[in-house]
Amino acid sequence: MVQAARADAQRNRELLLGAARDAFAAHGTDASLRDVARSAGVGIGTLYRHFPTREALLEALLDSNFEELRAGAEELLGSPREPQDALHAWLTALAAGARTYVGLPESIMAALADENSKLHASCAAMRASCARLLDRAQKAGTVRSGVTASEVIALAIGLAWAAQQPGAPPDSMARLLSTAMHGLAVPG
Amino acid sequence: MVQAARADAQRNRELLLGAARDAFAAHGTDASLRDVARSAGVGIGTLYRHFPTREALLEALLDSNFEELRAGAEELLGSPREPQDALHAWLTALAAGARTYVGLPESIMAALADENSKLHASCAAMRASCARLLDRAQKAGTVRSGVTASEVIALAIGLAWAAQQPGAPPDSMARLLSTAMHGLAVPG
Numbered sequence: 445m446v447q448a449a450r451a452d453a454q455r456n457r458e459l460l461l462g463a464a465r466d467a468f469a470a471h472g473t474d475a476s477l478r479d480v481a482r483s484a485g486v487g488i489g490t491l492y493r494h495f496p497t498r499e500a501l502l503e504a505l506l507d508s509n510f511e512e513l514r515a516g517a518e519e520l521l522g523s524p525r526e527p528q529d530a531l532h533a534w535l536t537a538l539a540a541g542a543r544t545y546v547g548l549p550e551s552i553m554a555a556l557a558d559e560n561s562k563l564h565a566s567c568a569a570m571r572a573s574c575a576r577l578l579d580r581a582q583k584a585g586t587v588r589s590g591v592t593a594s595e596v597i598a599l600a601i602g603l604a605w606a607a608q609q610p611g612a613p614p615d616s617m618a619r620l621l622s623t624a625m626h627g628l629a630v631p632g
Numbered sequence: 633m634v635q636a637a638r639a640d641a642q643r644n645r646e647l648l649l650g651a652a653r654d655a656f657a658a659h660g661t662d663a664s665l666r667d668v669a670r671s672a673g674v675g676i677g678t679l680y681r682h683f684p685t686r687e688a689l690l691e692a693l694l695d696s697n698f699e700e701l702r703a704g705a706e707e708l709l710g711s712p713r714e715p716q717d718a719l720h721a722w723l724t725a726l727a728a729g730a731r732t733y734v735g736l737p738e739s740i741m742a743a744l745a746d747e748n749s750k751l752h753a754s755c756a757a758m759r760a761s762c763a764r765l766l767d768r769a770q771k772a773g774t775v776r777s778g779v780t781a782s783e784v785i786a787l788a789i790g791l792a793w794a795a796q797q798p799g800a801p802p803d804s805m806a807r808l809l810s811t812a813m814h815g816l817a818v819p820g
Contacts, residue, residue, distance in 0.1 A: 554799075558799070603786075609741035631817075
């Protein structure tokens with residue numbers, strides 16, 4: 445019974461995170477939490493039991509985003525893809541996630557910088573996975589040595605921020621990231 | 633007499649803009665306007681005569697920034713520098729200016745996108761100068777064709793934004809921009 449209740453709670457938590465992600469993407473981080481609970485199919489009380497404040501919800505969302513990126517990097521490391529392609533695919537996922545809602549690029553950069561942040565552990569794990577992807581491509585001789593994981597992350601998040609600004613054409617993220625990937629490549 | 637008064641007013645305006653730029657760089661755009669007037673050596677009344685609101689002052693600052701960038705591009709176009717180097721120098725100036733204070737990268741991107749902005753004319757002139765620098769480097773065969781002026785500007789401003797985030801190492805702007813320049817280069 446306790447286990448079933450726990451599984452239920454875990455399921456609700458995931459439904460809430462999914463609904464929050466969609467709502468923040470569509471309406472910004474001021475989106476109605478009542479609507480989030482409604483979309484998740486739970487009551488507002490359940491939402492507040494999991495996430496006492498809007499900040500707690502945003503933080504949990506970011507934490508799960510970092511965890512997904514870490515898992516995605518591990519998957520790419522195990523795949524037969526070219527190391528440089530794998531890095532490009534991962535940075536595309538990072539940038540795509542980072543532009544989900546206004547303010548997210550700032551939050552990611554802050555979490556990376558602040559060692560006292562609750563998110564620092566998941567953030568550092570994400571960066572470590574990126575470092576492994578980068579290192580592999582550098583060892584394969586296709587990506588410039590001397591570039592750090594923090595730099596390629598800053599590059600991708602900076603471009604995600606630029607592509608998120610009003611007036612940016614819909615394909616600008618892919619085009620900017622492609623230029624950045626050319627910049628990371630060893631020429632020839 | 634009228635001319636002397638006009639020259640005086642023009643001089644005060646420039647002193648105020650210089651003082652505001654320094655104050656916003658040091659203390660953010662909430663910096664005290666009384667301190668700005670004091671640094672410029674004028675009374676607060678003179679400041680408000682030139683700039684009725686803080687927004688008007690920020691707008692004038694941005695306008696003069698765009699004009700300087702346009703003039704800088706023209707100067708580079710007339711210099712004997714390599715076209716690719718000239719573009720790199722100009723993007724460095726753009727990015728350095730863009731990170732002067734928090735919120736400036738956003739304002740620049742907004743001015744570029746909004747055709748109804750008061751800043752649109754100076755912004756478009758700045759972009760046109762960038763296009764001439766870019767075109768020259770593309771014709772020289774050292775910078776990739778198919779990249780637009782809007783894209784290289786978005787690239788530089790995105791990296792300026794990233795380099796402005798807390799925790800970014802002091803040399804990150806130069807390093808990120810160097811990667812971007814490698815990305816713009818025709819390989820080989």
